Amino acid sequence: MSRSSCSQAALALLALLAAGCEAGRCVRHSDCASPLSCLATRCVIPPSDAGALDASDDAGARDAGDDRPADAGATTDDAATAPLDATPDATLDAPADLGSDAAGDAPDAE
């Protein structure tokens, strides 16, 4: 192996080892800071903290399956700026809307 190819190999190795330094990216939940979890290689606010309706959701529910799309959760960058109560408000509004719609539909059905 020539000296130049050896240097290229060393640079490639350094580049590989430098991978993973990007903030907010992850391959495991434990790569993320404490309140965040890994979803689609990005650290996001876990569904339970973001106002999930399931009151029984706890830390052990990480492996229970999360079908939320990748762009549904705030990334670490968003987490620093977005108000945390935005999602809970949205989830709290949802049942009320459904209820009013159902009430509005009821007379039509009759």
Added chain:
Amino acid sequence: MALAVGPRAADAQPAQPPSEPEPMQHHAIALTGGSGLSLGSSGGGNSYAARTPGFVDIAWRTWHSTTPQWVTGFSLRAEVDGRTSVGVVPRFEFSRTVGRLTLRPGFAAVVFFAPFQLAGPEASFTVALRLGSVASLIGALAVDLFFIGNDLPPRSTVFSVNGALGVSIEL
């Protein structure tokens, strides 16, 4: 009186040639540290490569002198880089000694159990350079595939290629 009969009976047996060592179980303890590269992929087609958290392995290996090529043992593994986790790694290796070098291809199961769960198979290749009568310098290259555990995002797997360096002491 009965106790005195035992040694005499043993003495009556034909003595083994002095050049042939008595069969015995061998043990070794190794301390290694390592890191590497992890590639995580999720079901949505996303993938990301990150440095594997640095880890420390305290390994125990044992083999019998009549079958020195088959080595079993386990490690206590702790991730100490950015998080603290503990796991066990039971392993089985094939050992071949060439001069001062001992080559050990093998496979293992990596099971992190605290504070999160993460598990998967590991294939490894360990090289031990004998430095003296009991000490060896060891290097290992391992490939891991994690697909079980609550430390993994949903529908994702983590593939790791790690290297480790350390010392081994034969007891």
